[in-house]
Amino acid sequence: MPASRISCCGGGGAVDGTSSVETFADAAERVAAHTGMPCVLLVGPLYAAPDPQRRGVVARRATPSQTIDLMADAELVVLGAGSSLYHALALRKVCVATGAGGTDQLVRAATCAARGLVAFALPDAGSVADAARALLADPTVRAVMRRRVVDFGVTNDVPQALSAMRQLLTSNVAVMA
Numbered sequence: 001m002p003a004s005r006i007s008c009c010g011g012g013g014a015v016d017g018t019s020s021v022e023t024f025a026d027a028a029e030r031v032a033a034h035t036g037m038p039c040v041l042l043v044g045p046l047y048a049a050p051d052p053q054r055r056g057v058v059a060r061r062a063t064p065s066q067t068i069d070l071m072a073d074a075e076l077v078v079l080g081a082g083s084s085l086y087h088a089l090a091l092r093k094v095c096v097a098t099g100a101g102g103t104d105q106l107v108r109a110a111t112c113a114a115r116g117l118v119a120f121a122l123p124d125a126g127s128v129a130d131a132a133r134a135l136l137a138d139p140t141v142r143a144v145m146r147r148r149v150v151d152f153g154v155t156n157d158v159p160q161a162l163s164a165m166r167q168l169l170t171s172n173v174a175v176m177a
Contacts (some may be wrong), residue, residue, distance in 0.1 A: 013101015015123040020100035025052035026125035032056025052092040096131040099123040109161035116148040
């Protein structure tokens, strides 16, 4: 997959009857046209239609671990404020967050934006593209946002949880007959 500075994640939900994948695809096309930078669109498993084809956009279906790897390599991540937002923040990524289908996502995106952790966008291609272009145009704002994300301290605690489970399983093995 080509390296990209911009990763857009569309899980497959919808907002007001419009597919979030289509919204992110349209926004990515606008950003690519404006900046000349290719965008990677990560298409979620709930999206049943063929992958969207947009100029300057590479659409891919990815496993959760591939999604994390692609986000890790991106300069900017554009996503719905669901679970992928927490992954991106744990990776210390600068993000544009919006609603992408979950009823609580717009509130979560606005709350994170009020804390300076993400740039907020309404769930339409124009608003998402405008927010992404604004961040890409201002390295100072991105640096401040990245610092706030680091200071906020979202972490990936899965390795610690797995370690704790292993310890419990090896120390408290019970045999049932």
